[in-house]
Amino acid sequence: MHLQELTAQDRETLKAISVFGEDGTTVRPGRLVAGLDVSPATVTARLKRLHDLGLADHVPYAGVTLTEQGIKVTVTIIRRHRIVERFLVDMLGYGWEEAEELAPHFEHALPRDVVQRLYETLGKPETCPHGFPIPSPDSDSLPMLRSLVELDPGDVAEIAVPSNTDPEVVEYLAELGVHPGVRIKVKDKLPFDGPVTITVNGVDQTVGNKLARMLSVMTPDRSF
Numbered sequence: 264m265h266l267q268e269l270t271a272q273d274r275e276t277l278k279a280i281s282v283f284g285e286d287g288t289t290v291r292p293g294r295l296v297a298g299l300d301v302s303p304a305t306v307t308a309r310l311k312r313l314h315d316l317g318l319a320d321h322v323p324y325a326g327v328t329l330t331e332q333g334i335k336v337t338v339t340i341i342r343r344h345r346i347v348e349r350f351l352v353d354m355l356g357y358g359w360e361e362a363e364e365l366a367p368h369f370e371h372a373l374p375r376d377v378v379q380r381l382y383e384t385l386g387k388p389e390t391c392p393h394g395f396p397i398p399s400p401d402s403d404s405l406p407m408l409r410s411l412v413e414l415d416p417g418d419v420a421e422i423a424v425p426s427n428t429d430p431e432v433v434e435y436l437a438e439l440g441v442h443p444g445v446r447i448k449v450k451d452k453l454p455f456d457g458p459v460t461i462t463v464n465g466v467d468q469t470v471g472n473k474l475a476r477m478l479s480v481m482t483p484d485r486s487f
């Protein structure tokens with residue numbers, strides 16, 4: 264199967280399976296309904312198409328899971344999305360919260376060679392403007408990040424902020440000095456879903472558990 268056979272909708276659905284899925288490859292259809300903001304019938308039809316293309320399977324009780332081929336294709340789609348986001352922010356000056364929405368207007372139409380040139384012109388960035396890793400084109404697994412709450416005191420990480428984060432939350436994070444790509448160190452973590460204290464730019468900040476769960480982290484031992 265060639266990537267060109269996939270419609271923009273197919274690609275957005277694959278991207279959503281990866282973004283909204285718990286482990287990046289498996290998702291419950293209900294999450295896609297909310298995440299893609301389409302009807303359950305539309306999700307069913309899109310998933311059937313991906314199944315017919317050999318990219319996704321429905322696993323009873325688990326949800327929809329990407330096949331090996333589906334993962335490979337999704338890696339390419341995500342790589343392209345994150346490079347285009349970088350282009351919008353680094354070269355055109357858009358805010359990182361605007362990039363996510365603008366990118367799908369043209370990312371799927373770009374020839375592969377143009378994507379590669381953008382990547383090189385941008386200086387081969389490691390992450391998208393939200394702080395998520397740009398996977399290498401031949402990777403056969405999706406880079407998954409852990410949540411801030413999974414780290415232990417002493418751990419150092421770079422923060423990634425999901426692009427669907429509420430603007431008010433983004434504003435609050437900015438007050439704490441937390442933005443995509445910022446390096447933090449976990450100072451303390453209280454048990455039983457308590458808050459996490461992090462050191463950011465030399466200042467200690469307390470992050471509530473709910474907020475800490477929303478933040479992804481890229482640790483130096485990352486494997487992608």
Ligand SMILES: [Zn+2]
Nearest residue numbers: 348391392393
């Ligand atoms: Zn991004």
